[in-house]
Each structure stands twice: as C-alpha cells, then as structure tokens.
Amino acid sequence: MKPKKFMLSFKFAGHGLKDVFKQEQNFRFHTVAAVLTITAGFIFRISSIEWLFITLVIGNVMALELINTAVERTVDLISPEDHPLAKKAKDAGAASVLIFSVAAAVVGAIIFIPKMISMM
Numbered sequence: 001m002k003p004k005k006f007m008l009s010f011k012f013a014g015h016g017l018k019d020v021f022k023q024e025q026n027f028r029f030h031t032v033a034a035v036l037t038i039t040a041g042f043i044f045r046i047s048s049i050e051w052l053f054i055t056l057v058i059g060n061v062m063a064l065e066l067i068n069t070a071v072e073r074t075v076d077l078i079s080p081e082d083h084p085l086a087k088k089a090k091d092a093g094a095a096s097v098l099i100f101s102v103a104a105a106v107v108g109a110i111i112f113i114p115k116m117i118s119m120m
C-alpha cells in the first residue's frame, strides 16, 4: 500500500470515529465508561496483566459498538422499510455488544471489587 493511501485510511477511520461519537449515545456511554475504568486503573495501580485485560475489553467493546453501528446503517440503507430480516440483523448486532459488555463488566468486577474492599 502507498504511504499516502495508508495515511488516508487513518483519516477515514478518524471520520468514522468522530461521526459515531456524535450520532450514537451508546458509543458515548461506552467512551465515558472506558475513561472512568482507565482512571480507576491509575487510582488502584493495577498490574500489567490487569492493564492487558482492561485494554482488551475496552478495545473490544468499542470496536463491537462501531461494527454494530455499521450494521445498523447498512440495514437502514438496504431496508428503510420494516422487514423481519432487518430486525434480526439489527438485534443480533445489538446482542453482540451486550454479550461483550457483560463480559467486560465481569472482568472489571474481578479486577476492581477486591481492591475496593481492601481499601475500605
């Protein structure tokens, strides 16, 4: 890939990120949750392994939310009218974010709850 094309792909990704942040409340919620989790990571001085898990779950939740938005928009483009398959596609996309968000909450609880308890 040419360097100019490579740099342009970053620019387009940036546009996508900015647009989804502006348009999607769920993405803004996940961003706030990520900032709070990272702040808690510094406050509780979590280990390298714990940072590894936190980085992976935050990255995956946000990436899934972006993919879910891409699915929603593609469905809206292809099927602006109500259609049972459009509903199934959108609901499956939403379920993928939900499943990983629950897993992320479990990871966060395993890392932070013992540290909060020992602080009290």
Ligand SMILES: Nc1ncnc2c1ncn2[C@@H]1O[C@H](COP(=O)(O)OP(=O)(O)OP(=O)(O)O)[C@@H](O)[C@H]1O
Pocket (backbone or CB within 6 Å): 024, 072, 075, 076, 079, 080, 081, 082, 083, 084, 086, 087, 088, 090, 091
């Ligand atoms: N074209 C469609 N045909 C059938 N069901 C749809 C269609 N578009 C959305 N739905 C369903 O209607 C419900 C609400 O959808 P809604 O449009 O409010 O949210 P969304 O498109 O999934 O997400 P967002 O609000 O972020 O765009 C969901 O169960 C969704 O699957």
